[in-house]
Amino acid sequence: MSDKRRVSYFDTTSVAAMVGFGLYWAWIDLTLFSSPLTFGGVDQSILFSRYSSLVCLPFAIAFFAIVLNFCQDFGARSLRQRLIVGAISLAGASGSLLLAWGAQQSEALFGVGLAINGLTMGAMTLVWAEVYARDGQNRGSVWVPGSIAFSCVVYLIVMNLTGGLRVAVLGAMPLLSMGAAWVLSHQEEDNPDSVNRAAEYDLMDPVPRGLLASVLPWRFALLLVSYSAYFGVIMFLYATPGASASGGSDGARFLARGATCLLFFVGMSVFGWKPRIAYKASILVIIAGFLFLPFLFNGYGYVIEIIAHIGYGCFDCMIWAVLFGLVKSQRASTTVVTGLVRILTAAGTFVAALAVIALTVSVSLTAEQMTALSSSLVYLIVIILMLVLNDGRPDALWGALDEAEPSREESRSWAMVEEFGVRHGLSDREREVLHPLVQGRSMPVIAEGLSISLNTVKSHVRHIYQKVAVGNKQELIDRLEEEAPGR
Numbered sequence: 001m002s003d004k005r006r007v008s009y010f011d012t013t014s015v016a017a018m019v020g021f022g023l024y025w026a027w028i029d030l031t032l033f034s035s036p037l038t039f040g041g042v043d044q045s046i047l048f049s050r051y052s053s054l055v056c057l058p059f060a061i062a063f064f065a066i067v068l069n070f071c072q073d074f075g076a077r078s079l080r081q082r083l084i085v086g087a088i089s090l091a092g093a094s095g096s097l098l099l100a101w102g103a104q105q106s107e108a109l110f111g112v113g114l115a116i117n118g119l120t121m122g123a124m125t126l127v128w129a130e131v132y133a134r135d136g137q138n139r140g141s142v143w144v145p146g147s148i149a150f151s152c153v154v155y156l157i158v159m160n161l162t163g164g165l166r167v168a169v170l171g172a173m174p175l176l177s178m179g180a181a182w183v184l185s186h187q188e189e190d191n192p193d194s195v196n197r198a199a200e201y202d203l204m205d206p207v208p209r210g211l212l213a214s215v216l217p218w219r220f221a222l223l224l225v226s227y228s229a230y231f232g233v234i235m236f237l238y239a240t241p242g243a244s245a246s247g248g249s250d251g252a253r254f255l256a257r258g259a260t261c262l263l264f265f266v267g268m269s270v271f272g273w274k275p276r277i278a279y280k281a282s283i284l285v286i287i288a289g290f291l292f293l294p295f296l297f298n299g300y301g302y303v304i305e306i307i308a309h310i311g312y313g314c315f316d317c318m319i320w321a322v323l324f325g326l327v328k329s330q331r332a333s334t335t336v337v338t339g340l341v342r343i344l345t346a347a348g349t350f351v352a353a354l355a356v357i358a359l360t361v362s363v364s365l366t367a368e369q370m371t372a373l374s375s376s377l378v379y380l381i382v383i384i385l386m387l388v389l390n391d392g393r394p395d396a397l398w399g400a401l402d403e404a405e406p407s408r409e410e411s412r413s414w415a416m417v418e419e420f421g422v423r424h425g426l427s428d429r430e431r432e433v434l435h436p437l438v439q440g441r442s443m444p445v446i447a448e449g450l451s452i453s454l455n456t457v458k459s460h461v462r463h464i465y466q467k468v469a470v471g472n473k474q475e476l477i478d479r480l481e482e483e484a485p486g487r
Helices: 012-032 044-070 074-080 082-105 107-134 140-159 163-185 209-215 218-239 247-269 275-295 301-330 334-362 367-388 398-404 408-423 428-438 443-450 454-468 473-482
Strands: none
Touching: 012 044, 012 082, 012 107, 012 140, 012 163, 044 107, 044 334, 074 082, 074 107, 074 163, 074 334, 082 107, 082 163, 107 140, 107 163, 107 301, 107 334, 140 163, 140 247, 140 301, 209 334, 218 301, 218 334, 247 301, 275 301, 301 334, 408 428, 408 473, 428 443, 428 454, 428 473, 443 454, 454 473
8 A cells, every 4th residue: 555545636535525624614604604594674785794703603612612722632522322313413503594584684683693603603613623633544634725725616506596595505514514523423333534533532631721821832822813914904895885895796805715715625635735834925915915905995895805715715724724733733632722723713813803803893994094094904914924934933833834735754654554553464454543542542542533442442443353353452563563564
């Protein structure tokens, strides 16, 4: 078995992971940024421009905060219990239906739907982060841009649907997304792509509340807050009544974002781009684009929205890659790292939105004032980017990006164990148990990670010992090393 199979990004597992997570992204965009879900008597332009994020984001932040304090294994626990996955799916579907119903009836119902969706967004984010981080081939950082590119296509398709059909599709998205997450975390025994590192991450020690802030490097945390705030300012400055946003820019900005993420996915999956090189180049392009923003306020609002969406697409892809790298390098719970990252990004956008709305409600900004405001924000974000991206610092985020990349040594080790299992006639499930077993994992840890019973693991281990003709784990490891290529 070659290393090429090891880093395949177009197998059934990869496609399912990108489609499932892509449905989640599309559902968020349709909930927060789309034009009216359905027709009705409520002033939906105001609802979508002001209330969507302002209601959803604080509920998502609250959910992450509760999980970090009381259930730091939420992602892993959800994937082991069908009831939790089902509850998350139904919550997302019901929240979407309430949005449609509320758009026809009242702002109160609409707000309840947004609150439910905010909580569901938090839960779905943690579940999908767990699914991606568990992939034994370490492909999560490449799957993310693929999933975002797919979500932009779904968004544009759903936006062209009308009436009840659009509502039905929106309600089905959380169900389909969580169904895909459940299936990916419980691969059938005959699926050779089912290799994950659940046993490696499931039983991490909880992080004490007072040390939660130490999980993220402070420069990375600064980048999260500042860039999210900048995105919030740009988007809400044009979503606020009185701004000169172009109503026809919706499709263009999502096409631009999707094309950018597709470029990243193809570059890393087909041409082998390294994450740090791809994202360094994207940061330079983003900064160049930002420097033109102050000159585009008068009559070119749609260009600003497009640049902002391209920038945020690059930013989202990079942040998820860093997230997976931090999980790996710091041996931290996926739920803890993801929760902290999403709290900072959501809080940055939320605070910026409140500031923009308060400013534009109290003061009628002229074109010159908007240009001055944009100029100040642009140069501030450039300064912050330069500070954060300083490679001379030990906590620069490029090291985390390197951790997110599948290493050649990992590929060789994985392939060597896989070939050993095939050579001795082990079944797919037995080879799945073999990987953590030869890494020294105990049988309870393996059972927990693969979501199977301890007796099942014992049975697989017994069969492995019989087929390899050894009597214990140490003899198995010795046999593996004896048969390693080059010995």
